[in-house]
Amino acid sequence: MGLPGIARVIIVGLDGLDPTILDEQLAAGALPHFAALREQGGYGRVATTLPAQTPVAWSSFATGTNPGGHGIFDFVNRDPKTYRLELALNRYERPGVFQLPRVVNLRRGVPFWSALSERGIPSSVIRCPCTYPPDEIEGRMLSGMGVPDLRGGFGTGTYYTSAGGVVAGEAERVVPLPGTGPGPIETVILGPIHPRTRGETRVPIVLEDAAEEGRMILRSPGDPESLVLERGRWSDWLRVTFRMGLLQSVRGLVRFLLVERGPDRVALYCSPIQFDPEAPPFPISHPDSFAGDLSRAIGPFHTTGLPEDHAALSNGRISESAFLHQCEDLWREREAMFEHELGRFESGMLYCLFGIPDRIQHLFWRYRDAGHAANRGRPMVAEHRQAIAEAYRRSDAQVGRALEAADDRTLVIALSDHGFGSFRRGVDLNKWLYENGLLAVHDGEEAGDPEGPPLGRIDWSRTKAYSIGLGGIFLNLRGREGEGVVDPEEAEALKGAIADALGGLEDPVTEAVAVRSVVARERVYSGPFVEEAPDLLVRFGSGYRSSWGSAMGHVGDSVFEDNVRIWAGDHIIDPVLVPGILLMNRPFRSDDASLLDLAPTVLDAFAMARTSEMEGRSLLR
Incomplete structure (x- = not known):
């Protein structure tokens, strides 16, 4: 049975809120609404996905499955036949020469709002990642991460x-x-x-x-x-x-x-x-008219899936102050959307994602880490020292708005998809593979050109493994890759050898463990889309992440490098180190909660059994 009398579920999605920082702020009395929610029901940490990455994690939240069940493993993937990098969240297809292109969402699986729709229970889903194009549901949806800019990129x-x-x-x-x-x-x-x-x-x-x-x-x-x-x-x-x-x-x-x-x-x-939400070239809402109606109600708004201009700040084109001013505008935008939907929310489920805390932590983490290489040559601006704390206080206000709108028939959930930490040093996985004789570049080239095309300098005839994305390693498998050289019968032994050699890798400069372990995909993923995943997944230690160049398939000059970019914080490390946060206004099982449990929990609140694909179990029992 579900919760007695529950007619509504409100989910406040807070991307990247870290339990350690939340605990600091709670202890200081700075988050009264989080404290109230904790007292009403409970508070715990929630296990995230491998990798602990926004599109991967929120897709598991929505479907109740591990990435093998929904097919999202990273921001980027590759065409194995051509080695061309591709966006992994969606793709465009043209069915025929005289037909217009259409968008295909590469997140598969059945999200819980679709299961609710089959029972006639409406949902309002605002800016959840991997909802472009939007799902056709009973209710309304505004697409989130995955929506490109008009030029086709994540944000150019x-x-x-x-x-x-x-x-x-x-x-x-x-x-x-x-x-x-x-x-x-x-x-x-x-x-x-x-x-x-x-x-x-x-x-x-x-x-x-x-x-x-x-x-x-x-x-x-x-x-x-x-x-x-x-x-x-x-x-x-x-x-x-x-x-x-x-x-x-x-x-x-x-x-x-x-x-x-x-x-x-x-x-x-x-x-x-x-x-333009009033005339998008491809659907960004369901029904189609919802985005335009919302624009007319609250004013024009950002539609790209990553609306914060983080690249402009990283490139030195805009100041930290200008970036924070934009984030303030985005807070007001998202709050207006949340308020608009709360104002007509009578039954069913309402989810709204606030992604700003994630981006602020990425770009202002150096203020929490005085010894970070990103501080070299950059001034510490006094008024920016509280930027991260302010993002948590602003998040607290959204929880307060949800509690204000709740009655005794409303389940309120506040949730983050992962935590956060410092990104001090990059690990060039392709350089490590190169130094260990598993990757080769063309004769006469010491390393790949960082300005060249991704994977562009690799000699595939002599390469057994390569890395793209934020911690995935692929074998150059014969019959799968266009120029594969690894026989399928040798694959398991090669994966084991790489995992043994790379796992436990120490940084000679800091003497810290940079790679805690390397695991084969079959050990952590299951479901119909496992074959699309990297063959090996790297679990980085605290302070480390895949280097910038390696993530795009380049081969750098050294295995380790200081991260001097203003993007000083990150979360793509061993997921056990970066759990998310979970609070409800009803008692719940918090000791071993996972993102996979949220979809069954919402269905259980409406007295519905989880679908056959869902792996988690309700936290309400």
Whole structure:
């Protein structure tokens, strides 16, 4: 039986909240609503997935299965026949020459909201990862992580500058500005690729100085035609239309940050182009009209799956203050969505994800770790020392809003998908494979070009194993990979040899254990999609993670490297080191809770048995 009289379930998803920090804040009395929720029901840690990665973990939350049951193992995958890297969350297919492309969600399995729909129980799902395209459910859904920008990436911004010699960084385009005199500056917004010409579509814009110092006016054929830019502040949204053909066009939303306007220098940052929620090129909500209705109710909003402009901060294009100001806007955006749905929530299940804590911890962890290499040459800004603590207090406010909306027939759940820690040193798995004779590069090349194509310098005829993603190793298996050399009958012995040699790997500089263990996929995954997983999974020790280059299939200069990037915190380590948090306003079994238990728990609250695919069990009994 379910909980007596339960008619509603509210789930507050808080990406990346760490139990150690939560405990610190609870002890300090800074989180009154978390404390109230703990007193009403209980509080515990929740086991995350391997890897402890946002799309993997929330997919297991939704389906109640391990990754082998839903098919999401990382942000990236590869085409084994061509070794081309691919996004692992969704793909685009064109059924026929004269048919429009469609999006396919690569998260399989049956999410619990679909099971609820079969019983006529409505759900409202706001921004859950791996819901693009959205599931057709009884109720409403707004897609989350997986929605690209209009150019097709996770978030490609544009940096305009009058300075010469500026090289594009991660996930960005650089557009040189023609001049810095008193007259207008003409340039363009770079849009999606034209399907026929394969060139970038463009929208013209003109930058003019305003009467006030530190301001400019951006004029365009968009809406509004004139947009005020103020140095150091994000602009309002600009709605622009890109012409894709004689009768085709696509609309997008952008914001700008005027970085600098001096007598001899102009620098301007343009956000990734968001789908216009009132006219998206592909569905981002169910029903289709929901995104537009929401936009008209609360105003335009970010639609990309990773809306925080973390690459712009990492590339030094925007300041930490500008990033936090954007996060403040995103808090208000998501709170408005949550409030909108709570206002008409009468029965069923409501889930809303707040992803901002995860990104703030990634980029402000250096303030918790004074000895981090990311602090070299970077000032410690006093007002940013509390950025992470403030994200927890803001999360507490969302829990408070859920409790305020709850009655005695409402189950309230606050949940994070994983915890957090410092990312001090990178481990180049491909370099380790290279040094151990398992990976080869073409003759005359010491290591792969970090600016070259992923996996582009590897000599497959002499390579037995390679790594992509945040801790996965693939065998170059004959019959599976396009140029495979490892006989299938040798695979198990090779996997065992790699696991034995790499497991327990120590960092010679710190003498710490960088790799706690390496496990074969069959030991941790089960289900219909296991064959899509990496052959081996690496469990990193505290402070370590797959290096930046190795994650994209490159071969670096050394196995170990300091992580000097501002992305100083992470969670892709041994999952036992980074559990999430779980609180409910009803007593529950908290001693061995897992993300796999949440789907059966929600079904049990509505007196429904778990589906045959679900592996977890209800925490209510």
